[in-house]
Amino acid sequence: MRLLVTGGCGFIGHHIVEHVMKSTDWEVIVLDKLSYASKGFDRLRGIDAFGDKRLSVFTVDLVHPINAAVMKEIGVVDYLIHTAAETHVDRSLKDPETFLMNNIIGTCNVLRFAMNRPELKKMIHVSTDEVFGPANVDQRFKEWDRYNCTNPYSASKAGAEELALSYASSYGLPVVIVHPSNAFGERQHVEKFLPKAVKCILDGGCLDIHTDKDDRVCTRYWIHARNIADALVFLLLNGQNREKYNIVGEREIDVLTIGLMVADVLGREFDFDFISPNSIRPGNDHRYDLDGSRITELGWRSPIDFETSFKKTVLWMRDNPEWLLEDGQ
Numbered sequence: 158m159r160l161l162v163t164g165g166c167g168f169i170g171h172h173i174v175e176h177v178m179k180s181t182d183w184e185v186i187v188l189d190k191l192s193y194a195s196k197g198f199d200r201l202r203g204i205d206a207f208g209d210k211r212l213s214v215f216t217v218d219l220v221h222p223i224n225a226a227v228m229k230e231i232g233v234v235d236y237l238i239h240t241a242a243e244t245h246v247d248r249s250l251k252d253p254e255t256f257l258m259n260n261i262i263g264t265c266n267v268l269r270f271a272m273n274r275p276e277l278k279k280m281i282h283v284s285t286d287e288v289f290g291p292a293n294v295d296q297r298f299k300e301w302d303r304y305n306c307t308n309p310y311s312a313s314k315a316g317a318e319e320l321a322l323s324y325a326s327s328y329g330l331p332v333v334i335v336h337p338s339n340a341f342g343e344r345q346h347v348e349k350f351l352p353k354a355v356k357c358i359l360d361g362g363c364l365d366i367h368t369d370k371d372d373r374v375c376t377r378y379w380i381h382a383r384n385i386a387d388a389l390v391f392l393l394l395n396g397q398n399r400e401k402y403n404i405v406g407e408r409e410i411d412v413l414t415i416g417l418m419v420a421d422v423l424g425r426e427f428d429f430d431f432i433s434p435n436s437i438r439p440g441n442d443h444r445y446d447l448d449g450s451r452i453t454e455l456g457w458r459s460p461i462d463f464e465t466s467f468k469k470t471v472l473w474m475r476d477n478p479e480w481l482l483e484d485g486q
Contacts, residue, residue, distance in 0.1 A: 158183040160393075161234045163219060163267055164241030165189055168345050169283065169337075169382050171200035173238055174212070176386035178204075184211045186231055189241065190218040200344050219263035223270045236393045237280040239267050242317075245348055246287075246310045253309035260313035261320065268324045279331045279393050282321040286338045286378075286403070287311035291369075292446040299448045300336065300401035307442055325399045333392055334401040336447060342382035342466070343473045347481050350412055354419045355474040356481040364429045366413050369443040372433065374413045376444040380406030381466035384459040391457045405449030408463045422471045 160177055164170040165187030174185055185206075189195050201207035201214070215227055219241055223231075242260045243249065249256045264282070271280050289298040290305030306312040318334055325332040341351045357364040367375050388404045396402060410418075413429065420427035474481060 158235045159186065159233050160184070160236045160238065161186045161188065161231065163188045163237075163239045165214070166191060166195040166198060166200055167240060168194070168200075168342070169340055169385060170240040171204060171206075171344065172342055172382035173240065173386040173389060174201065174206055175204040176383055177390060178206055178209065178211060180390070182211075185213070186234070187212065187214045188217045188219065188223075189214070191216055194244070194346055196344075196346075203344055219266050220258050222266050228270065228273065233276055234274050235276060235278050237267070237271055237274075237277060238283065238389055238393075239264065239280065239321075240283045241267070242283075242314065244285075244310065246308050247348075249308055249310035249313070253313075256309050256313040257316075260310075261316045264317035264320055268321060268330065271330055272324070272328055277331060279333060279396070279398065280321075281333045281335060281389055281392060281396075282318060283389070284314050284318045284334055284336050285311065286336050286445040286447050287442070288315040288318065288336065289445065289447070291442040292444055294444075297446045297448045298403075300334075300403055300451060322399065331398040333396045333398060335389065335392065335404055336401065337380065337385045337388075337404040338406045338445065338447060339377035339379050340382045340385055341379055342470055343477075344480055345382075347483060351415065351419070351470070352474055352481055354416050355423070355471055358416070358420050358423055358425045358427060359475065359478070359481070361426070362428070364416055364427070365432045366416065366429050367432050367441050369441050370433070371443075372431070373443050374411045374431075375441060376409055376411040378406035378409050378446065379415070379463060379467070380404065380459065381461060381463075381470065384461060384466070387460050388452060388457055391455070392452070395455050395457075402452045403447035403449045404452060405447045406463065407459055409444070409446070418467065419471055422468055423475060
């Protein structure tokens, strides 16, 4: 089997590459434009994949159509996982156009590529739990519930999703949509909360804890990216085309508690300030919650529990401080 991963140098993408290369004999093709979030090929080097004969990497900006020469070099594609995307909410508020171009036009070009692959068995489009918007305490969104996007990032992901489903309906493309909950893991960009918390606590700084307009601390379901990768491979083999699946972390934890847990693992003090919604993130969502029963009914379970993966990740970040540097440092 030959798997194409868009955004394979990125955070979730490289965990997919790692999981597939360690658990299967598949060949993997990566497309990545090497933006700030990719950190070059460092993630692929970090998982000892760069240079492996089963891995091919092409530098491609998906805002532009994939040209015939690159298509020829890619060759046969049995499966496709589309993870390439701009992902940071704060950046989307400052520069929404970039998110629309990369997440919607980029997805359009991936779909056009997929249409030229008659051998393609399945394409998974990786979306986000954020398309549903904030959930009340007793609210758990199912896959086909109405969306309520509150920022340009989630809106661009919802638009890309609908485009993918339209190709499935109009052209018979074997598309599956997934909504993962809040991902964490090794080699995550320091703009994300967990590595930011690790860096701040190691540096003895003060961590900003965002609250919503009612001064509630934000809460998320947390899942390691390798567990997401395992779910994606499971769905390549078992998921139904033109369906959606939620991939949900096993524990809901607020970000203040996550900060305290990081400090406990590191054996350090924890200093923090509460930050209410402001001009940087005016509509900060209090919580997201998904119903993950559809994929569990198919037989999937997270292979690694939260506590084990969380502690392992925090200690890995402590021992690999180069991944906690800001861009340009």
